[in-house]
Amino acid sequence: NAGVTQTPKFQVLKTGQSMTLQCAQDMNHEYMSWYRQDPGMGLRLIHYSVGAGITDQGEVPNGYNVSRSTTEDFPLRLLSAAPSQTSVYFCASNPNLAGGLYNEQFFGPGTRLTVL
């Protein structure tokens, strides 16, 4: 199993550009999520999905869109990049979120994004 994969690893954008960060998992996990990590801020949840066709907002959703057309893929789209979106982005998945039990969350290797 490849686990959780993310592309690209690094990206530089100009203000106003749009792009999509790709995320895929091959573990048949229902739950997937996107975080951003900034120095001194910790990991903050952007969007999450509890299954194909279902997405919801996290703590910091503004400026980002997501879709979940398949169990495997959960892309994150930056609509109009801003310097404040310079960050490290992690995609994660876990088997399920049900009944109070929470299984191990698996993270992708991250995408380092710089917006000029």
Add this chain to the structure above:
Amino acid sequence: RKEVEQDPGPFNVPEGATVAFNCTYSNSASQSFFWYRQDCRKEPKLLMSVYSSGNEDGRFTAQLNRASQYISLLIRDSKLSDSATYLCVVWGGSQGNLIFGKGTKLSVKP
């Protein structure tokens, strides 16, 4: 109050030392607790879950005090390879997702 708060770091300790990390959480309805480890410029990885009765995994011991809403991680006989940032993580937050602390950086020196 932040949902999950951790000791400010960094912790600089010599090899062989015992080091303890503390964490408090604000949501008394939280149900699951974890410690994750994050190496520099890498993704977080699960170190251990924290059970109500406390649990141990080799040199690592985790404790949970629900009454005080407090979680701890004890590392005995520190190794150079233990150098990393340790994240306290709680499930059962207001959005029903994992809530991460900001992390505490540990540097183990020879």
